[in-house]
Amino acid sequence: MKKIFYVCIIALLAACSNKNAEVNVGDYTVNGDTISIPDNSILRPKLKIDTVKEVKYQTHITTTGVVKAIPNNFAQIASPFSGRITKSFVRLGQQVIKGSPIFEISAPSFNETCKIFFQAKQEMQLADKNLKRQQDLFKNGVGVKKELEEAEVNYELTKRDFENALASIEVYNVDPNEMKMGQPLIVRSPIQGEVVENSIVIGQYLKDDAEPVATVAELSKVWVVGQLKEKDISSIHESDNVEIELPCMANKLINGKVYHISEMLDEASRSVQVYIVCNNADRTMKPGMYVTVQFYNPADSVMLIPAKSVLQTENSSFVIQHIEGNKYIKRPINVVGTDSNMVICKSGLKPNDEIISEGSFYLMEAI
Secondary structure, three states: HHHHHHHHHHHHHHHHHHHEEEEEOOOOOOOOEEEEEEEEEEHHOOOOOEEEOEEOOOOOEEEEEEEEEHHHEEEEEOOOOOOEEEEEEOOOOOOOOOEEEEEEEOOOOHHHHHHHHHHHHHHEEEEEEEEHHHHHHHHHOOOOOHHHHHHHHHHHHHHHHHHHHHHHHHOOOOOOOOOOOEEEEEEEEOOOOOEEEEEOOOOOOOOOOOOOOEEEOOOOOEEEEEEEEEHHHOOOOOEEEEEEEEEEEEEEEEEEEEEEEEOOOOOOOOOOEEEEEOOOOOOOOOOOOHHHHEOOOOOOEEEEHHHHHHEEOOOOOEEEEEEOOEEEEEEEEEEEEEEEEEEEEEEEEOOOEEEEEEEEHHHHHOO
């Protein structure tokens, strides 16, 4: 009994391994990779054959994005010292230039900084006078070299202290030549733009770690940050053209250019962030908006074939190609995308090849 079983298994394996063995399947026959469909087969009227044509096609990738202000064109303005706001110079929506006053604050810490500056300035001036006096005495032969050297060292030290105090004043955009002891600090805008947030309250006391009380943004250009899947990274390059669609203006497309592709991949979503710069002179795009992003690849030669012609297995896609007469063959293809009811075939077919465009699923068992 066991011998009979082994013989059956061996015969079955031999039959499967014989690629050229002819198999009859009713209305067609299979010989290796070739399928023959007789003229009288009931399948013939159900099969439609089309000729493959090569076209120039621009593939695109659709994803979502968020509008964001460009960081260099965005400034949140807070007080550098604890103190009380004594005056406001702006209103919401006002246009300001770099250095424009935003608000005024009376701050004891700033007064102390001013005091240190004036002391350092006075000490440097005294050291400078003493140095010049010692130089004059030594030049006329009545001075002492040691006292001259001490005056030179003292001047250099006081000069360095003054330069440090001056730097600490200038960082707050204060003109040291017009500064007076006890004056309030005027906080100024570091950029040109529009006041988009304003929570300044006259008389409000701010701590040195308080939240910003005003925001200035230049929104004539903005970023759209889109998410690009890992498999599509190689298709997008810096300076590529992009189209942005706003949910509030479905019929209007805004053009943009890829500014930067992030070097870091988000492991959770398997995507990278793509920064797209867009003109926003009319202020249509608001930071925080969700948008639809269309990335376009350069036009390339492809074969557009009907979606119904493509058969799919677990690992590959293929079509049934007409060879000649009643003979057909399975042809693997490389599918790179879809467009409506058409499939974009990058390789596997040539122009003027004939394929079954409808009804190929009737032959699934033959392949």
